[in-house]
Amino acid sequence: MLAVQSAADVPNPLSVPSNAPEHCPGTESELAGKAAACEGCANQEICASDKPKGPDPSLPFIKQRMEFVKRKILVLSGKGGVGKSTFTAQLGWAFAADDTTQTGIMDVDICGPSIPTIFGIASEQVHSSSSGWSPVYVQDNLGVMSVGFMLPTAKDAVMWRGPKKNGLISQFLKDVDWGDLDYLVIDTPPGTSDEHLSIVQFLKESGIDGAVLVTTPQEVALQDVHREIDFCRKVGIRILGLVENMSGFVCPSCKNESQIFKPTTGGAKRLAEETGVELLGAIPLDPRIGKSADYGVSFLDEYPDSPATTAYLNIIDRIKQVLDD
Amino acid sequence: MASQENPASRRLQSVKHIIIVLSGKGGVGKSSVSTQLALNLYASSPTSKVGILDVDLTGPSIPRMLGVDGHSVHQSSDGWVPVFADGSEARLACMSVGFLLKNKGDSVVWRGPKKNGMIRQFLGDVRWGELDYLVIDTPPGTSDEHLSLIEHLAPVQSKLSAIIVTTPQAVALTDAMKCLSFTQAVNLPVLGLIENMSGYVCPCCGEVSNVFSTGGGEAMAQREQLTFLGSLPVDTELVTLLDAATAPSEVPPGSLPEEGPRSNFTLLRRYKATSSAKLFEGILQKALASLNCS
Numbered sequence: 001m002l003a004v005q006s007a008a009d010v011p012n013p014l015s016v017p018s019n020a021p022e023h024c025p026g027t028e029s030e031l032a033g034k035a036a037a038c039e040g041c042a043n044q045e046i047c048a049s050d051k052p053k054g055p056d057p058s059l060p061f062i063k064q065r066m067e068f069v070k071r072k073i074l075v076l077s078g079k080g081g082v083g084k085s086t087f088t089a090q091l092g093w094a095f096a097a098d099d100t101t102q103t104g105i106m107d108v109d110i111c112g113p114s115i116p117t118i119f120g121i122a123s124e125q126v127h128s129s130s131s132g133w134s135p136v137y138v139q140d141n142l143g144v145m146s147v148g149f150m151l152p153t154a155k156d157a158v159m160w161r162g163p164k165k166n167g168l169i170s171q172f173l174k175d176v177d178w179g180d181l182d183y184l185v186i187d188t189p190p191g192t193s194d195e196h197l198s199i200v201q202f203l204k205e206s207g208i209d210g211a212v213l214v215t216t217p218q219e220v221a222l223q224d225v226h227r228e229i230d231f232c233r234k235v236g237i238r239i240l241g242l243v244e245n246m247s248g249f250v251c252p253s254c255k256n257e258s259q260i261f262k263p264t265t266g267g268a269k270r271l272a273e274e275t276g277v278e279l280l281g282a283i284p285l286d287p288r289i290g291k292s293a294d295y296g297v298s299f300l301d302e303y304p305d306s307p308a309t310t311a312y313l314n315i316i317d318r319i320k321q322v323l324d325d
Numbered sequence: 326m327a328s329q330e331n332p333a334s335r336r337l338q339s340v341k342h343i344i345i346v347l348s349g350k351g352g353v354g355k356s357s358v359s360t361q362l363a364l365n366l367y368a369s370s371p372t373s374k375v376g377i378l379d380v381d382l383t384g385p386s387i388p389r390m391l392g393v394d395g396h397s398v399h400q401s402s403d404g405w406v407p408v409f410a411d412g413s414e415a416r417l418a419c420m421s422v423g424f425l426l427k428n429k430g431d432s433v434v435w436r437g438p439k440k441n442g443m444i445r446q447f448l449g450d451v452r453w454g455e456l457d458y459l460v461i462d463t464p465p466g467t468s469d470e471h472l473s474l475i476e477h478l479a480p481v482q483s484k485l486s487a488i489i490v491t492t493p494q495a496v497a498l499t500d501a502m503k504c505l506s507f508t509q510a511v512n513l514p515v516l517g518l519i520e521n522m523s524g525y526v527c528p529c530c531g532e533v534s535n536v537f538s539t540g541g542g543e544a545m546a547q548r549e550q551l552t553f554l555g556s557l558p559v560d561t562e563l564v565t566l567l568d569a570a571t572a573p574s575e576v577p578p579g580s581l582p583e584e585g586p587r588s589n590f591t592l593l594r595r596y597k598a599t600s601s602a603k604l605f606e607g608i609l610q611k612a613l614a615s616l617n618c619s
């Protein structure tokens with residue numbers, strides 16, 4: 001993977017525990033517990049012994065909770081600021097438009113939790129009962145969980161390293177009383193790091209039904225999304241498809257469409273073709289999307305006539321189709 | 326309690342100022358602001374030496390923006406040699422994990438401790454040499470990378486300062502506030518705030534649309550008593566330039582007029598023709614004034 005790394009085998013990223021040191025060979029390696037890097041690691045004895053390695057104790061609890069969830073969808077990108085959270089919210093609202101379904105939104109962006117603001121519930125708090133933590137309900141059939149609800153004030157920074165973030169994600173999965181869900185949509189932070197690895201590890205047994213990748217048209221975004229596609233393939237997540245956001249801007253004055261973020265290298269269409277992923281659709285940039293997100297209202301409900309709404313709904317229909325395949 | 330010396334502090338002894346570009350929120354333009362900051366500092370004098378370090382390990386954008394995508398890093402007896410974006414003049418040094426990937430599309434799937442190790446190497450093992458400024462581009466958030474930077478740079482804390490980038494909307498400002506709290510928690514002085522993507526000029530009719538609202542960044546700076554460095558509208562020319570910037574060697578000879586006796590830094594020339602460049606001059610002046618006051 002890295003041109004300047006040593007000749008040692010690259011460990012499977014999923015076999016590196018969250019509290020492992022820098023050059024951990026991976027728990028499945030022959031050198032587990034015996035390599036020079038293992039000195040001082042809390043897991044050294046377990047890895048080095050011949051005893052079978054026990055699984056993470058939280059996994060059975062997660063499996064139990066997730067048994068009541070029919071479909072789990074990840075919204076990923078790799079690149080920041082492309083509209084993952086905004087897309088997750090619209091997806092949530094669209095699923096919840098059907099009264100007979102129950103939808104949950106889990107925000108695992110621990111440093112920058114935008115989901116509460118976008119749903120207009122930023123000032124709410126999480127309540128705990130004997131059956132677990134209650135999600136915050138936007139409407140009867142749409143529940144949300146985010147670290148945003150647990151901070152004393154909105155300006156408090158969450159300055160946690162990986163292991164602590166992973167602990168919270170584990171709690172979101174095993175301690176939140178979601179109840180029966182038809183859909184659990186998981187909004188992720190940008191990158192391919194602790195949060196992403198943890199979600200995949202924790203949901204390994206319960207299974208992830210698929211991931212939607214969001215990008216914008218420029219090459220700097222596509223490069224990061226290409227890496228995210230590579231990540232999904234490495235860890236075995238099914239990719240439902242790619243969405244190109246901020247794809248063109250319709251001027252409110254002259255109504256002409258212009259390329260605000262030019263697809264200098266072919267945009268998402270070229271990336272989809274190159275990587276064999278389906279292009280689910282392209283959403284134009286409507287300034288009212290950002291405003292709706294800031295005010296915590298559903299863009300799809302407020303502005304049903306916008307071309308962006310049509311694009312969103314077509315993409316969401318396609319996602320439902322692909323999920324049922 | 327005096328901080329212990331470490332490889333990073335020894336290596337960075339010959340660096341005068343270290344400016345960390347932060348935001349909290351992803352996708353607001355940290356990398357493009359870092360690139361513009363580095364280019365402007367580079368152009369501020371014919372002898373200024375600038376380094377740009379990209380510690381966004383899972384999403385490295387700086388190589389592409391500087392037009393040195395695909396270059397590789399060489400090991401010397403004294404450490405890694407950075408990639409020079411300005412060709413033979415060698416005054417703009419760059420380091421990124423992007424240069425270390427065998428294939429561009431390879432993902433970097435690392436947990437915190439390994440990212441910490443890489444950052445330690447980037448600070449302590451790269452032959453930065455004498456620099457007037459080292460600009461550090463960071464990933465979004467306030468996590469491992471940011472904590473590691475502050476930790477490893479503790480012995481040279483007096484050289485550190487930060488610039489916060491945000492876009493005007495509420496979701497971005499909430500994260501920018503968290504970022505400001507982070508700087509206060511770790512005693513990192515903030516030179517000021519930049520409001521990016523503040524307005525878009527329609528190329529057909531010239532109407533300015535506030536695609537991501539406007540004014541939020543300036544209001545936040547006022548409220549939190551930060552210097553407001555300026556606002557930058559969405560500049561399609563800049564986006565295109567940073568996206569597809571070609572390396573000096575790729576530009577056919579004679580296709581662009583030579584500006585000076587040793588000018589073959591095409592990116593800088595093309596950047597100077599964008600509208601952002603003119604606005605950034607003002608931003609840089611304010612940032613340097615802030616730097617000299619602190």
